[in-house]
Amino acid sequence: MYSPFQLTKKYIRYYFTASNGKGHGIHSPFVFDFIKFVLNDRKNYSCYETIEAARENLLSNRSLIDVEDFGAGSAVIKTNKRIIAKIAASSLKPKKFSQLLFRISQYYKPATIVELGTSFGISSAYLACANPAATVYTLEGAGSIAAIATKNFEQLNLQNIHLLGGDFRESLPLLFRRIKNIDLVFLDGNHRKEPTLQYFSRLLDYAVASTLFIFDDIHWSREMEEAWTEVQQDSRVTLTIDLFFIGLVFINPEFKEKQHFKIRF
Numbered sequence: 001m002y003s004p005f006q007l008t009k010k011y012i013r014y015y016f017t018a019s020n021g022k023g024h025g026i027h028s029p030f031v032f033d034f035i036k037f038v039l040n041d042r043k044n045y046s047c048y049e050t051i052e053a054a055r056e057n058l059l060s061n062r063s064l065i066d067v068e069d070f071g072a073g074s075a076v077i078k079t080n081k082r083i084i085a086k087i088a089a090s091s092l093k094p095k096k097f098s099q100l101l102f103r104i105s106q107y108y109k110p111a112t113i114v115e116l117g118t119s120f121g122i123s124s125a126y127l128a129c130a131n132p133a134a135t136v137y138t139l140e141g142a143g144s145i146a147a148i149a150t151k152n153f154e155q156l157n158l159q160n161i162h163l164l165g166g167d168f169r170e171s172l173p174l175l176f177r178r179i180k181n182i183d184l185v186f187l188d189g190n191h192r193k194e195p196t197l198q199y200f201s202r203l204l205d206y207a208v209a210s211t212l213f214i215f216d217d218i219h220w221s222r223e224m225e226e227a228w229t230e231v232q233q234d235s236r237v238t239l240t241i242d243l244f245f246i247g248l249v250f251i252n253p254e255f256k257e258k259q260h261f262k263i264r265f
């Protein structure tokens with residue numbers, strides 16, 4: 001993973017080379033609509049308040065839990081006994097991006113959503129709350145963490161989430177037996193190059209033209225940047241949007257010319 005200094009330098013470069021986030025100069029109507037109706041939707045949805053209250057509870061919970069380590073999944077903590085608040089502070093997608101996931105789920109209305117990496121279920125909750133007609137399958141290997149996520153889903157009264165336990169190597173084949181297609185994927189589990197590319201390749205078999213892949217932390221490390229470049233170069237990929245902390249990937253063949261956008265957010 002890059003040092004905070006390297007990451008800041010990268011962020012500054014991104015900030016000054018990205019489009020301004022208002023849609024000026026963007027000639028793709030699809031991307032223009034994304035900016036206008038999703039990225040810049042400033043409404044305050046009721047799910048925001050309830051899910052952020054659940055996050056606050058986690059951030060103030062000093063209890064210790066035993067956690068299986070799945071490697072590059074967490075940027076900060078390495079030991080097995082962990083404080084819930086510390087995991088919440090280092091692993092969960094911050095409010096700004098979690099709420100963007102909400103708006104993506106609300107706007108594109110994916111029927112089947114797959115998330116690799118549940119943690120305490122904050123991003124899963126946003127994806128599910130935005131779109132009650134969707135089914136969200138979220139995969140988490142650490143049993144104690146998954147148990148807390150399950151409680152959160154109950155407390156938030158979200159009945160459209162199915163949590164699959166075990167390592168992704170075990171849970172993905174089980175998932176593939178249960179679904180036909182995937183409409184939205186959020187890859188937020190293993191931040192290494194090879195596993196990321198392998199998951200992408202396997203999930204692509206279940207993709208349809210409108211499927212959207214969202215990759216977390218595409219500039220977090222050299223490996224993740226290499227994975228992001230390979231994904232962009234994949235012949236099936238037709239449009240990508242780099243928001244620095246996440247990357248969006250579309251495979252719709254209707255976007256005839258492959259295009260890569262970098263947008264300030």
Ligand SMILES: C[S@@+](CC[C@H](N)C(=O)[O-])C[C@H]1O[C@@H](n2cnc3c(N)ncnc32)[C@H](O)[C@@H]1O
Pocket residue numbers: 070071073074091092093094116117118119120121122123124139140141142145166167168169188189190
């Ligand atoms: C960054 S956290 C997910 C955060 C969550 N998406 C959010 O923003 O609210 C990644 C999670 O993926 C899990 N994970 C990482 N690698 C895994 C693997 N190979 N199999 C199962 N779970 C894994 C970790 O245990 C961790 O809880």
